[in-house]
Structure formats: structure tokens, C-alpha cells
Amino acid sequence: MGNRYINDIILQYEKDRTKAEDAARERRLEVYKSFPRVKQIDSELGLIGIDIAKAIFAGNIDIKKYIKDKKKHSIDLKMEKAEILSRAGLTIDYDSPKYKCSDCNDTGYIGTEKCHCFKQKIIDKYYDQSNLKNILKKENFDMFVFDYYSPHKFEDESLSPRKNIEGIFKTCIDFVSSFDKSNQNLFFYGKSGLGKTFLSNCIAKDLLDKGKLVIYQTASSLVDILKDATFDNENRLAKERADDIFDCDLLIIDDLGTEYIANFSQTELFNIINKRLISNKKMIVSTNLSLDNLFKTYSERITSRIIGNFTVCKFYGEDIRYKIGEQKRKNVKI
Numbered sequence: 054m055g056n057r058y059i060n061d062i063i064l065q066y067e068k069d070r071t072k073a074e075d076a077a078r079e080r081r082l083e084v085y086k087s088f089p090r091v092k093q094i095d096s097e098l099g100l101i102g103i104d105i106a107k108a109i110f111a112g113n114i115d116i117k118k119y120i121k122d123k124k125k126h127s128i129d130l131k132m133e134k135a136e137i138l139s140r141a142g143l144t145i146d147y148d149s150p151k152y153k154c155s156d157c158n159d160t161g162y163i164g165t166e167k168c169h170c171f172k173q174k175i176i177d178k179y180y181d182q183s184n185l186k187n188i189l190k191k192e193n194f195d196m197f198v199f200d201y202y203s204p205h206k207f208e209d210e211s212l213s214p215r216k217n218i219e220g221i222f223k224t225c226i227d228f229v230s231s232f233d234k235s236n237q238n239l240f241f242y243g244k245s246g247l248g249k250t251f252l253s254n255c256i257a258k259d260l261l262d263k264g265k266l267v268i269y270q271t272a273s274s275l276v277d278i279l280k281d282a283t284f285d286n287e288n289r290l291a292k293e294r295a296d297d298i299f300d301c302d303l304l305i306i307d308d309l310g311t312e313y314i315a316n317f318s319q320t321e322l323f324n325i326i327n328k329r330l331i332s333n334k335k336m337i338v339s340t341n342l343s344l345d346n347l348f349k350t351y352s353e354r355i356t357s358r359i360i361g362n363f364t365v366c367k368f369y370g371e372d373i374r375y376k377i378g379e380q381k382r383k384n385v386k387i
Contacts, residue, residue, distance in 0.1 A: 058175065058178045058182070062161070070152065070160065073159060077149055077150040080147060081148040084138070084143070088137050090137060095134075098127060101123050101126065105119070105120055154170040156170070157170060175264050176261060179261050179266045183257060183266075183269055185257050185258075185267070188254060189257065189261070192254040193258045193259075197248075197255060199215060199218060199219065202370050203215060207370055210369055214369060214370030218248065221252065221366045224364060224366060225255060225256050229259045232260060232263075232265070232335065236333050237335070238335055238337065238338075238362055239337045239338070239363060240338050240360075240363035240365045240366065241253065241340070242339070242347070242367060243367055243368030243369050244369070244372070245372070245374075246373050247372070249339040249368055250339060253269070253305050253307065253337050256305075260302065265302040265303060266301040266302045266303075267305065268297050268298060268303070268304050270298070270304075271312075272307070272309045272310065272322075273311050275298065275312070276313070278291055278294050278295055279321045279325075280317065299329065300334070302334070304329060304334065304336050304337075305339075306336065306339070307339050309340035310341065310346070310347070310350055314350060319351065322351075322355060323354055323355050326338075330358060338363065
């Protein structure tokens with residue numbers, strides 16, 4: 054799961070570091086060819102540390118004065134090298150490696166702690182794997198608009214669509230803030246166009262930004278991945294994606310009920326939900342099905358795990374996508 058991506062990042066660091074050091078070596082040879090004195094200076098600088106170590110081991114001189122003299126000589130040599138390079142129009146560090154990250158020198162670590170660049174690479178990697186990278190620029194908590202939901206009573210519901218969505222929104226915020234402390238899962242149901250996928254994406258973005266591995270799949274794509282992983286022994290990518298489905302920090306299963314309902318899909322869906330519940334791996338499941346149709350479509354062992362282990366959120370009201378489309382049409386200038 055995450056270790057595979059981290060190993061990929063470490064391998065890339067090694068490649069970047071090697072590339073930077075190889076390029077520096079070429080520039081250094083170029084400088085040595087044009088300015089032999091620079092090569093002599095580098096050689097002398099390299100021997101200073103060895104000379105100090107030998108003097109300390111011998112112990113027959115004033116070591117403090119010896120080290121002080123050697124340090125002064127080192128400074129003089131560095132100044133001379135800098136002057137030679139400057140006269141040639143080169144920077145002082147021209148022959149030094151140009152690492153992408155100057156804080157960790159492309160090692161990924163500062164001491165024993167991951168560098169900020171490593172943490173960002175993990176987030177970027179997880180974004181790439183989530184299937185949500187582009188859409189999350191538009192669909193996040195900051196972009197959620199409550200005004201699309203009516204403040205007036207809707208059918209037989211006790212809360213208006215606006216009050217209802219405010220409660221669901223808070224549930225989503227709490228889900229993110231307590232992600233590492235709770236065993237909560239979310240089940241979103243209701244007709245299409247009411248914000249189920251949007252809020253799932255909002256949660257995904259906040260967790261991805263925290264360095265969590267989030268995988269989004271529609272139910273039909275999920276079944277296809279597991280089918281390929283099970284029956285196509287040479288499909289390494291499908292097996293890796295299947296591993297992520299079981300092991301990722303958050304799995305989002307969207308559009309439950311749109312997949313082809315068969316024994317295989319029911320069995321695999323049960324396995325996913327059951328194994329993730331056992332290992333306390335979080336899930337968000339959304340569907341356009343009503344609860345009645347959910348019970349008619351899926352086996353009791355699937356529905357009982359959803360109803361018994363998920364916070365159930367019902368979405369209702371007028372189609373938000375239709376309202377957004379209407380607003381855009383009104384804003385079009387003819």
C-alpha cells in the first residue's frame with residue numbers, strides 16, 4: 054500500500070541525487086581543465102581534515118593552534134578558489150551539486166525526520182492514485198454552497214433540505230478532524246444531484262492534504278479491478294490497485310448499485326467492506342438507491358454491515374446540478 058509509493062519516492066530521490074552529483078562532477082572536470090589551480094586547491098582542502106586527524110593521533114604538538122592554523126588556511130584556499138571562479142564569470146558553487154531540495158540535498162530526510170519535500174511528494178503521489186486529482190481543485194469544502202438547498206419544508210422530511218445538509222456537512226467536517234481517533238464510516242444515500250459525490254470529494258481533499266492515501270472508485274470500476282486482479286494473473290497493475298482498495302486509509306465507493314449485480318460482485322463487495330471493518334480502515338459509500346431498494350438489491354450480510362457500521366446520511370431536496378445549470382444559463386449573455 055503506502056510503502057510501495059514511499060519506496061518509489063525514495064528511488065526517485067536516489068535518481069535525482071545521482072543526476073545532480075554526476076552533473077556536478079562534469080562541471081568540476083570542466084573547471085579543472087580550464088583552471089588547474091582549482092584542482093590543486095580542492096586537493097589541498099581534502100587533505101586538511103586528514104592532517105588534523107593525524108596531528109590529533111600523534112599528540113606531540115599544540116593541537117588547538119594547529120587546528121586554528123589549518124582552518125585559516127582552509128578559508129584562504131576557499132577565497133582563492135572563489136576569486137578564480139568569479140573572474141571566469143562562474144558562481145562560487147558552480148562545481149557543487151544542484152539538488153532540487155537544498156534543505157535535505159535530495160535525501161528526503163533532515164536528520165531522522167522526513168523533509169517537507171518528502172511529505173509533499175507523498176501527498177502528490179497519493180493525489181495521483183486517488184483518481185480525484187483534477188476534480189478536487191473545484192470540489193472541496195471551501196467551494197460548497199449551502200444556498201442551493203431550500204430552507205423550506207420538503208415532502209415528509211422533518212428538516213428542510215438546507216438544515217439537513219448543514220448537519221451532513223458538519224458530520225463530514227467531524228469525520229476528517231477525528232479521522233485517526235474514531236472508527237466512523239459514512240453512508241450517503243439519496244437521489245442524484247444532491248451533493249453526495251461532492252462531499253465525498255471534499256473529505257478526500259482534506260485527507261489527501263494530510264498525507265492520507267485515499268482511493269476513489271465507482272462501484273462498477275471497483276468490481277472490474279477486482280475481477281482483473283482475480284482472473285488475470287499477469288495484470289500487475291490490477292493487483293496493485295486491488296491491494297490499495299483493501300489497504301488505503303480511506304476508500305470511497307461511489308454509485309453503489311450501478312455495477313452489474315452478480316454473485317462475484319456481491320461476494321467481492323462483502324469482502325471489501327468486511328475486511329476493512331475488521332482492520333478499522335475507513336470507508337465512504339454513496340448510492341442513489343433508497344434504503345428499501347438497497348435491501349432488495351444486496352444480501353443481508355452486506356446491508357447489515359453498512360447499516361450497523363456506517364453513519365447513515367440521507368440527501369434530499371431539489372437536484373442541485375439542475376439548479377447550477379439554470380444559474381449558468383441565466384448568466385449567459387446573448
